Amino acid sequence: xxxxxxxxxxxxxxxxxxxxxxGGAIGSSVMGDEEFEAWRELNxxxxxxxxxxxxxxxxxxxxxxxxxxxxxxxxxxxxxxAATRGVGRLAMKAMGGDVxxxxxxxxxxxxxxxxxxxxxxxxxxxxxxxxxVDKELFRxxxxxxxxxxxxxxxxxxxxxxxxxxxxxxxxSEDRNPQVARRARxxxxxxxxxxxxxxxxxxxxxxxxxxxxxxxxxxxxxxxxESAESYPEIPxxxxxxxxxxxxxxxAAAAAGSVTGPEARHDGVPADSSAPAEARAxxxxxxxxxxxxxxxxDTPGTPRRRRAAKKARQAADA
Numbered sequence: 660x661x662x663x664x665x666x667x668x669x670x671x672x673x674x675x676x677x678x679x680x681x682g683g684a685i686g687s688s689v690m691g692d693e694e695f696e697a698w699r700e701l702n703x704x705x706x707x708x709x710x711x712x713x714x715x716x717x718x719x720x721x722x723x724x725x726x727x728x729x730x731x732x733x734x735x736x737x738x739x740x741a742a743t744r745g746v747g748r749l750a751m752k753a754m755g756g757d758v759x760x761x762x763x764x765x766x767x768x769x770x771x772x773x774x775x776x777x778x779x780x781x782x783x784x785x786x787x788x789x790x791x792v793d794k795e796l797f798r799x800x801x802x803x804x805x806x807x808x809x810x811x812x813x814x815x816x817x818x819x820x821x822x823x824x825x826x827x828x829x830x831s832e833d834r835n836p837q838v839a840r841r842a843r844x845x846x847x848x849x850x851x852x853x854x855x856x857x858x859x860x861x862x863x864x865x866x867x868x869x870x871x872x873x874x875x876x877x878x879x880x881x882x883x884e885s886a887e888s889y890p891e892i893p894x895x896x897x898x899x900x901x902x903x904x905x906x907x908x909a910a911a912a913a914g915s916v917t918g919p920e921a922r923h924d925g926v927p928a929d930s931s932a933p934a935e936a937r938a939x940x941x942x943x944x945x946x947x948x949x950x951x952x953x954x955d956t957p958g959t960p961r962r963r964r965a966a967k968k969a970r971q972a973a974d975a
Contacts, residue, residue: 666725666729667722667725667726670718670721670722670725671714671718671722674714674717674718674721675710675714678710678713678714678717679710682706682710682713683695686698686699735773746764746767746776746779746780746783747779747783749763749764749767749780749783750764750779750782750783750784750786750787753783753784753787753792754786754787754788761784761787761792764780764783764784765780765784765795765799767780768780768781768784768796768799769799774807774810777807778807778810778811778814779814781796781800781811781814781826782811782814782815782818782820782823782826784796785815785822785823785825785826786820786822786823788822793825793826796826797825797826797829800826800829800830801829801833805835805837805838808830808833808835808838808842809837809838809841811830812827812830812838812841812842812845813845815827815845815849816845816848816849818849819848819849820849821849821850821851823849824846824849824850824851827842827845827846827849828842828846830842831843831846
């Protein structure tokens, strides 16, 4: 309703522009361009009055006709909205087993003149989920016009309700290829979806792994060691696995870590260890430390040969 004044003003402006162009074209063709311009300047107010009178005479019937059409359209929209809310209440009763509500929905599906009400009634009947109701619903919808079927597909798709999957499946097998193609494309909006349990498990385990890593770092700091010796161990999913977390916790409790940061003869292998501690390392521990560093740093064949020799020396 708020748009009616703007629509009327737009109609008057369009009619005024059309009449101004028609008046200029007629005057130029009868009197000539220069003579008409001179006459319009001399008789400007008279010409403007005739122009306004012509616009009013033509605009009034157009506005009356357009106003009646708009009022009818707005009334149908309001009735459709009110009836749609009523269809929703009927659908709730029908899903609860009310036979009278189901019969009323079928009556709306067959006899209501408003297309939106028929589409909502079909949607409500599809949500009932009883075999007898589905059979009658499918029988009636199968013989609808293609345009009505396309509009029904859009109505079912916007609801994202998997209870209408049976009706959408029927439309996807329609004889009209355009209707069937549209329904097959809309099946993904109403088909049942399964949860991804691996994502859910990862979401649950992530805070636990972060907490365990933080506890391991705190324990290392309490012993006067570098917290870098206990990094978070990533896996293919982007977090520490349960086995890796348990291994890190066990290593923290035992006062040592596993992997490249393993201790050799009680001396950490990282560069943060004191110089005198590194100097007191045995040759076997120093060779093992060197082998670990070489294994963690992929490089040229020369480096790999040096790492192999260091491991052989450590084993000997």
